[in-house]
Structure formats: structure tokens, C-alpha cells
Amino acid sequence: MNDVSQFEPKILAYVCNWCTYLGADLAGTTRLEYPPNIRIVRLPCTGRIDFNLLIKAFEVGADAVLVSGCHPGDCHYTSGNYHARRRWILFRELLDLLGFDLERIHFTWISAAEGKKFQQVVTDITEKTRKLGPYTELYAAAPVKDLPQPQPNPLQLQTFATENELRAEARKLLAEGAIKVVIGYGERGPVLVTRPEDADQLVWNNRCTANLAMYLKRKEVKALGRPAIVVKACDERSLVVLEKESQFERKDLHVIGMACEGMERPRCANCAVRTPRFADTTIGQFPQQTPTPRPNKLDALMEMSRGERMAFWVQEFDRCVKCYACRQVCSLCYCERCIVDKNQPISIDPAPGTKGNFAWHIARAFHLAGRCIGCGACTQACPVGIDLGLLNMQLARAAKKHFAYQAGVDPSAELLIGAFSQQDKEEFIG
Amino acid sequence: MSELITETRLRQLAGEWLDGGKRVVGPVRIKDRVLYQPLQSPESLLIESNPGGVRPANSIKEFFFPKQETLYQYRIRGRNIELIEPAQEFTEQLVVGARPCDAAALPILDHVFNWDFVDDFYNRRRAVTTIVTVACSATDEACFCTSVGLAPDDTRGSDAILLALGSGRYEVRCITDKGRALFPGKTETSTESAKAAPPPEAKFDPGKVRAFVDAHFEDPIWAEHGRTCMACGVCAFSCPTCHCFDIVDAGPTAGNARVRTWDTCQFPIFTQHASGHNPRALQPARQRQRILHKFSIYPEKFGEILCTGCGNCVRNCPVGLGVLNMLTEIQHGQHL
Numbered sequence: 091m092n093d094v095s096q097f098e099p100k101i102l103a104y105v106c107n108w109c110t111y112l113g114a115d116l117a118g119t120t121r122l123e124y125p126p127n128i129r130i131v132r133l134p135c136t137g138r139i140d141f142n143l144l145i146k147a148f149e150v151g152a153d154a155v156l157v158s159g160c161h162p163g164d165c166h167y168t169s170g171n172y173h174a175r176r177r178w179i180l181f182r183e184l185l186d187l188l189g190f191d192l193e194r195i196h197f198t199w200i201s202a203a204e205g206k207k208f209q210q211v212v213t214d215i216t217e218k219t220r221k222l223g224p225y226t227e228l229y230a231a232a233p234v235k236d237l238p239q240p241q242p243n244p245l246q247l248q249t250f251a252t253e254n255e256l257r258a259e260a261r262k263l264l265a266e267g268a269i270k271v272v273i274g275y276g277e278r279g280p281v282l283v284t285r286p287e288d289a290d291q292l293v294w295n296n297r298c299t300a301n302l303a304m305y306l307k308r309k310e311v312k313a314l315g316r317p318a319i320v321v322k323a324c325d326e327r328s329l330v331v332l333e334k335e336s337q338f339e340r341k342d343l344h345v346i347g348m349a350c351e352g353m354e355r356p357r358c359a360n361c362a363v364r365t366p367r368f369a370d371t372t373i374g375q376f377p378q379q380t381p382t383p384r385p386n387k388l389d390a391l392m393e394m395s396r397g398e399r400m401a402f403w404v405q406e407f408d409r410c411v412k413c414y415a416c417r418q419v420c421s422l423c424y425c426e427r428c429i430v431d432k433n434q435p436i437s438i439d440p441a442p443g444t445k446g447n448f449a450w451h452i453a454r455a456f457h458l459a460g461r462c463i464g465c466g467a468c469t470q471a472c473p474v475g476i477d478l479g480l481l482n483m484q485l486a487r488a489a490k491k492h493f494a495y496q497a498g499v500d501p502s503a504e505l506l507i508g509a510f511s512q513q514d515k516e517e518f519i520g
Numbered sequence: 521m522s523e524l525i526t527e528t529r530l531r532q533l534a535g536e537w538l539d540g541g542k543r544v545v546g547p548v549r550i551k552d553r554v555l556y557q558p559l560q561s562p563e564s565l566l567i568e569s570n571p572g573g574v575r576p577a578n579s580i581k582e583f584f585f586p587k588q589e590t591l592y593q594y595r596i597r598g599r600n601i602e603l604i605e606p607a608q609e610f611t612e613q614l615v616v617g618a619r620p621c622d623a624a625a626l627p628i629l630d631h632v633f634n635w636d637f638v639d640d641f642y643n644r645r646r647a648v649t650t651i652v653t654v655a656c657s658a659t660d661e662a663c664f665c666t667s668v669g670l671a672p673d674d675t676r677g678s679d680a681i682l683l684a685l686g687s688g689r690y691e692v693r694c695i696t697d698k699g700r701a702l703f704p705g706k707t708e709t710s711t712e713s714a715k716a717a718p719p720p721e722a723k724f725d726p727g728k729v730r731a732f733v734d735a736h737f738e739d740p741i742w743a744e745h746g747r748t749c750m751a752c753g754v755c756a757f758s759c760p761t762c763h764c765f766d767i768v769d770a771g772p773t774a775g776n777a778r779v780r781t782w783d784t785c786q787f788p789i790f791t792q793h794a795s796g797h798n799p800r801a802l803q804p805a806r807q808r809q810r811i812l813h814k815f816s817i818y819p820e821k822f823g824e825i826l827c828t829g830c831g832n833c834v835r836n837c838p839v840g841l842g843v844l845n846m847l848t849e850i851q852h853g854q855h856l
Contacts, residue, residue: 150772239551279840280748300839310747310802409555411578411587411782413753419838431789433768440768441588441779471838473577473754475551 099219101128101154101212102147106136106171109160109201116205124209125216128156135159137170141181141456142438142449144195148228149445154194154219156211161199162512171199172510176493179514180459180507183488184452184481187391189400193218194225198520211520229444232401235394237387237477240356246296250351252374253294256320259346259371261289263318269344270315273305280305284314292320299353301465303328303421306338318344322353323363327463327498328421330368334505335461337424349374357466360384368501388483407447409474412440416468416478417454422461429453455481460489460506463498524710525703527567527688533706534562534616543613545583547576556580556618567617567654568684574660577836579760580615580622581629584645587757591641591767593777606777610644614702615651621665621830623653623677625760631822632763650698653678654690655716662831663720664844670828673716683714690714724847726825729815732850737808745846746804748839749786755810755833755842756784761826762810764790785809811846 105111111132117124129152133139136159147155157178165171178197186192196215200207256274263269264286272283275298276291282305283291303325305311321329326347333340347369352358364376391399414430417423430438430450438453439446455462455478462482469479489495492515495506534544538559546565548557554576559565593604626646633639656663656672665671675681680699682690691714692707694700756762766783770776783790786807791800800806818826827843834842 276840278845279837282747304750305748308747308750308803310743310804313802314747409550409557411582411753411757413757413784414787415750415752415754415838418750418752436768436771439770439774440766441770441774441781443588443774445774446588467838471752471754473758473836474555475553475577 097220097224099127099153099216099222099224100151101156101215101219102150102152103128103130103156103158103212104133104136104139104143104147105130105157105200106159106166107132107134108166109164109199110158110208112202113158113200113204113208116202117208118205120205122205122209124212127216127219128212135165135167135170136174137165137167137172139174140437141177142453144181145190145449145452148190148194148225153222153225154196154215156196156198156215158198158200158211161201162516164199164201169510172512172514173508175516175519176510176514177459177507178519179492179516180485180488181456182518183491184456184459184485187388187399187481187484188403188448188452189227189396189398191222191225191227191396193222196520197518227397227400229404229448230397230400231404232397234402234405235398237390237402238385246354249293249295250374252348253292255373256294256346256348257289257292259373260292260318261286263344263346264289268316269318271311272318272320272346273302273311274320274346275300275302282311282314294320294348296352296354298322298348299355299470300419301325301328301421301467303332304419304467306332306343306421307424316342316344318346320346320348321366321369322348322350323366324350324361324463325421325465326366326368328465330498330501331422331461331463331505332424334501345369345371347372349376351376355466355470387477388480388487391480403448403451404444406476407444407451410442410447410451410476411474412442412447412450413473415471415473419467419471420458421465421467422458422463423454429457451478451481454478455485458482459485460493460495461497462486522710522713523692523694523703523707524685524712525682525690525692525707527690529706530567530616530682530690531562531565533702534559534565534614537612537614538562541611543583543611545580545613545615546617553577556583556615556622558583565616567682567690568688573835574656574658574663575619575621575830575832577832578758579625579830579832580618580651581625581760581763583613583615583649584626584642585629585633585763585765587782589641589780590775590777591780593775595776608641610648612648613645613650615649618651618653618678619656619830620653620670620672620674620676620678620681621828622760623651624670624674624828626651626677628761628822628824628826628828629763631824632818635822650679650702651677652699652702653681655681655683655714657684657717659717659720660831660835662834662842662844663829664723664831665829666719666722667724667847668726668825668827668829671716671719683716685712685714723844724851726815729811729847729850730819733808733812733816741850742804742808743802745841745849746807747802749803749807749841750839751786751788751803751806752838753782753784753786754836754838756786757782758832758836760828760830760832761814785813807841807846811843814843815847 260272274292347366349365362381438449590606595602633642679696814826
């Protein structure tokens, strides 16, 4: 098996029922020979493929994976392949960051009439994979280089001047009666203020780092009645995404926007937008700034070799205990039942081992593709210091690069995932 | 007279264990925090008693009760199911630099792992482990060992305890034979004696807490306090004493194994019935459960509080909750 001259690659193909599967069938009935190294899994549509299946293919021993469906315009469900294409574009970038070998992941369009093309594609992939050899790099541990760590900001507590104005506003809203709860910051952490006389529990200082939009999904908060929420300009982008995804009606939420001098985290020093734009009440005012570009961890990671990147994530995920704090504090992770909590069947290994952790972190990051607004709550909440935000940052960068899209910035823009364009780039699709 | 050991000698000791193919666990710096990790080399060990904060952000329980553990593997051939014993190795391990609040958790956990079922995995790891504790030389506002009957230099659960004398020197006090077996030839006799940090002030009375929680199952304080909880498992997974687990059958992609993983009462699906009904429907009920288990249920069953006052739940909570805050709230709310 380890003798490369004897190596027979195993290739797993996820194909759509209507085009590629029939293309394969045609290849068979017209007696076109192709290497027997391929194992086909038939799915209704490429738009239906859960991307963790690609990873799972490698985990069960595939050396390469092929995903193939109908040509653009030919989808039997009109647009499944367009949706798939848009997701592949982003997913490839995530896999690249994680150190997967993109040479082993193939995307093609093969129609029911293209038996010949199916034969060609399978032959090419088999030969290419034979040259690459067995996929031993998968989850391989190796010594890991350190990423640049930002200097921690000193923990000097600084109360901002607008704190009293915030308290007065909250008191007024609660006293008027239309607002039942103010979601704000308290001395120790987030507080839910329900009585006007408790408005003084609210604070506004440089420790107000949490993105309070996470509370909008909580049943415990919904039960309290119509909420008002304290947001910074950065967190406000969560509200834009949530509203666009029909998670609340704007009229049912009162937004108290706080102009922000910057919190005690390194990232805040470089913030461009300090005054919320869509709030019902805005307290304080700061001019827009131009952020200075600076070296970041993501660049440093992408400069490493593929093997080093994978080793980096193997080491990071090794510490994961699956406490799911990253998911719980995310304002945009609002599914009633998360994919990891589904156990009939289990689609993501619930154990916090290498496989289970890769599967979970890929699923989490990718479910936020084109949605994450980069508040950093996940990284901040992680008790074992995994740089989870890098995964989301890479996807945000990909969204910007390929689709000129930034989540939560333009309320009139169509959502990135869930929409498609016939013009989406596809140079990597065979 | 006291016994004294230098930091160099301690690293040497760790190095000898590592060279002997044994496992050494201790506090290690990972980015902006300190965590207990298996050491790759003795140099990475942070021996000083309070590196980068009061204590590591995790606990040593994972070296006795790992976050995932294969109980057995299985092979299905037709109608035959064959069970395969896991190739577990219970390598001798040395924990250096544990805090007293970590070590004290083990005798408390021994009760539950030897109750109606004797947990072989846990017991075997306990048997092969030697624990060298470092007494705390500082405490912070989240520390509350005093409130649960412990102290910054408590020796419960430790085989030996080190007390910092400054300049990389420690006074060694051996507690058990395992501890005494560690240091021959490595210590010198001295007249100096060290002192730990003054104990943090007592922040609540566990007896009164128990009386309160037993009598106030439906009190509004649970809802008031628990509703900002985001239902993650940070508190439980960084807790030295929380020990709930789930057992899953990992399928062929995970090696056909029955695996035990950590679980916590803070997860909504912890109590979810197959019908969809959830007896602990909202987060406050789950918060209440955690307090009840620690301060009422466990004491009733085993005669001990299931908490060592380490404060990890307070420091790690993403939304500023934790056992201490809940209990001081009860106290300040004049519920006691």
C-alpha cells in the first residue's frame, strides 16, 4: 500500500442524479473504459451537498474527491448548481487556509450526454492523483511556527462620558412602557434591564466588548417582550444581517447606537466606523476614520506552506473541548438545532478529537460564510485560545475578493449565500 | 528545618520523567493564557506559582477524565458483533504545578467515579499519577477557595506541595509516599520556610447556600440571574469538579468506537427527551441545576461540596456569570 508504484488512488465522486450520474451511465453503456478507482455517491443535486462530506471522504481514505453536476443553466432544480458554485468558490478558500490540498478536490460539470467527458475526467483525476500519491498529509502534525501576537491592551478601566446619557435613554424607554427590556452592558457582563429604576446598572466603558446582538436569538430574552439593544458600530452589522435573514422585524427592535472610542482590545485601535448608522437613537458622535493597514495573523498564516497550515490547525483544534462557546456567543448562529446536535444520524463526530474538531470548526465557519461580520466574539469566548476568527476572516476576505461583498454593511445588498449570479467565476471548474 | 528545591532541579525532574517515556503535565503558556498541557519539553513548564494570572484557565481533570475516551471498539460482521478492548495505555504521569484547587477536586471526584459503578479508566489514571502542587502566592477577586473550606496552601489531593521562596527556589512538603519518592537527591535542607498567599476572604457560607437552594427551587432569582447565560459549556469544561459525560457510538469514520465525551447540564440538549419535551426548557433552570448539583445534591449524596472555589467559571465565562457571582448575588440579595 505504501509502495507508490503499487499505489491505486481511491477517488470519491459526489455527483448529481440528473446529469453527471447519467453521464457516467452513458459512459458505461457506450463501453467507454475508465479507471476503476472511482466510487460514485449519487445525490439529488450539487446544491444539496453538505461540504463536510468532502472532508469526510478524505477521512475515510479517499485520495481525491470529485464533485460534479449539471452545466450552468441545465440544473433540473433550475439553480442548484449556481448555488453550489458560489459555495465552492468560498469553500475552497477555507480549505486552503486549513491546509487541505486543493489539487485533490475537483469540480466539474458533466451533462447526461457527456459520457466521453466523464471518461476523460475520471482518467485525468486518477492519473493526477496517482502522481500526487496517497493523501498522508491529512491532519499530519508537525512543529508549528508562532503567529504574531498582538500586544494585549492594559486593563485600565475607563468609563466613557456618554454613560449617563445611555442610562437616561434606557430609563426613559422603559418608563414609557413600549420597551420591556434593555439589552446592555453591566459591570460584570451583559445585563437585561427590565425596570426603569434599574437603568443605572448599565455601564458604558472600554470593557463593553461583547456583541449583544447574541441575545436577540435567546428564548429567555424574547419572553421578556419588546427589546431595546445597545450596539456599537461594529456590532450593528449583526443587526443588518439578522434583519435581512428575517430574524426580526426592524420595527420590533429599538436600537440604541453608541459612538465608541474603542474598547480594550487591539483590533479596536484600527476601527474605521465608530458611530452606528442605523440606530433609532445615537448617543455621541465620532467622525469616520481611515484604518491603517497593518500586518495580521491571517497573512502570516497564508504565507506558511500548506503542510504548516494544516499542522497549525491540528495543534489549535487539539485544545478544543467542544464547549461550543464560539457558537453560543455568535449573534448569527441562531439555528434552533445545530447540525452538531443532530444525532440521527450523526453527521459531525461529536467527540473532540482531530476529525470531530475539524468537522465542527469547518461547519461553524462555513455556515457563517458571507454572514460573519467579524465582531470577534468567538475568539474572545474560546476558553483555550483558538484563533477561530481567522477562519471567518478568510471567508470574509474571499467574499470581498470574489464577490466584492461585505456582510452587514449595505442593508440593501442581497445576501451572498442564498443568492447566485450566472456570472460567478468558475475558472477552477473543469 | 525544611526541604528546598530549585527550579532547575524541578525541570530536571520533569526532564527525567519525559526521558523515561512518562507523561508530564504542567502549566504552559499558549498565546495570551496559561493552560495545563502535556509537556513537550521541561523548558515549557511554567513553575512559578502564579504565571500570567492566578491560575491556568483549564483544570487538571482532563488528565484523569479526558475530554474524549474510547471505551471499546466494535466490529460488525454480518450478524456478529465483536467487541474489542481499546489499546489504552495508562502511562505513569506527573502533574507539576497544579493549584491546590485542582488537586483538591480529585478526592471529591473519587466518590462519584467509585459509586454505583467503579470507573476503571479514571481509577487507573489516578493510580499512576503523582501530583505536585504549587501553593498560590496570589489570589484574585474570582478566587473563593476559603468559602468552600480550602486554602491557597491546601494539601488535599496533592502528593507534594511546593511553596515559593523566591528566586526560583521552593520549599517542598511531601504529603504521601508517592510524593516522597520524587525528590531524593534533588532537595537540600534549609532553615527557610515559605508562606502562601493570605486566603481570600470568605464570600459566602455554603451551609446557608444549601439551605437557600433547597428551599427556593422556584425563586425568581434564578430567572433574574440565569437569563443572560448563553448556554455554552465553558464553566463546566474548565471546572475541576464538573464530571458529566455523554456516550456516543462513533461510526465507521471514527473507528467504530464507543466514545465517552464531556457533557454539561448547560447544554439545552442535555435534558432533551426523544419526544422533544425538555424538562429544563430555559437557561435559568440549567443554571439552577449546576448550583444545586454542586451545593446540595452532591453534598447530600457524598457529603462534600462539588466545588473547590478555583474561580475558573467566573474568569472564563463570556458573559460574566459563574458560581461565585450567583452565590454572592443570593447573599447580597439578602436571601440568606
